[in-house]
Amino acid sequence: MQSIAAQITFVLLLVLVLCFVWVLRRTAIPTPLEKLTTGAYKLRSRLFVLALLSGCVITGFTLMPWPHDAQATQVTxxxxxxxxxxxxxxxxxxxxxxxxxxxxxxxxxxxxxxxxxxxxxxxxxxxxxxxxxxxxxxxxxxxxxxxxxxxxxxxxxxxxxxxxxxxxxxxx
The missing domain is CATH 2.60.40.420 (Cupredoxins -  blue copper proteins)
Structure with a gap:
């Protein structure tokens, strides 16, 4: 049951990441007002990608010491x-x-x-x-x-x- 929950969570997180990427790509086309602050928007986009990657790395490392013993399948x-x-x-x-x-x-x-x-x-x-x-x-x-x-x-x-x-x- 826990593996199914983990798989569902992974799929939903992937959908969420894809939504963020879609929004990020749509906002990549600057409006006339945004052209004045292009540097700030590029920095914002880079910071968002950095935060997203950092979150994925941190999540991966915190889940690595999985609390369930993988070898504990044979109950004594x-x-x-x-x-x-x-x-x-x-x-x-x-x-x-x-x-x-x-x-x-x-x-x-x-x-x-x-x-x-x-x-x-x-x-x-x-x-x-x-x-x-x-x-x-x-x-x-x-x-x-x-x-x-x-x-x-x-x-x-x-x-x-x-x-x-x-x-x-x-x-x-």
């Missing part, structure tokens, strides 16, 4: 997670380094935000936990330690205490 095992105010219920709280875990996340009451954090509090994966739906996110653990599961969406007065641990053991 599943962990079912149910969210409810104000707790996480995990079918298993242990994993091993190198395992590709598919977290199947759902909610029993309201929306919650499932987020997996490493020991340095860097977010590794996140997905929405919604009542009536099972959303899936995959993650490959690369280091042993205690990983935290936190709720990203305010779900009530004890939201701050909605924490669970996953113990990741070294590879056998």
């Amino acid at each position: 095992r599943h962990i079912d997670i149910k969210a409810r105010q104000w707790a996480w219920e995990l079918s298993d709280q242990t994993a091993r380094v190198g395992e590709v875990i598919e977290f199947r996340v759902s909610s029993e009451d309201v929306n919650h935000g499932f987020a997996l954090y490493d020991e340095q509090q860097h977010m590794l994966a996140q997905i929405q936990a919604m009542p009536g739906f099972v959303n899936k996110v995959r993650h490959r653990f690369t280091a042993p330690g205690v990983y935290k599961v936190l709720c990203l969406e305010y779900c009530g007065v004890a939201h701050h205490g909605m924490v669970a641990d996953i113990q990741v053991l070294p590879a056998p």
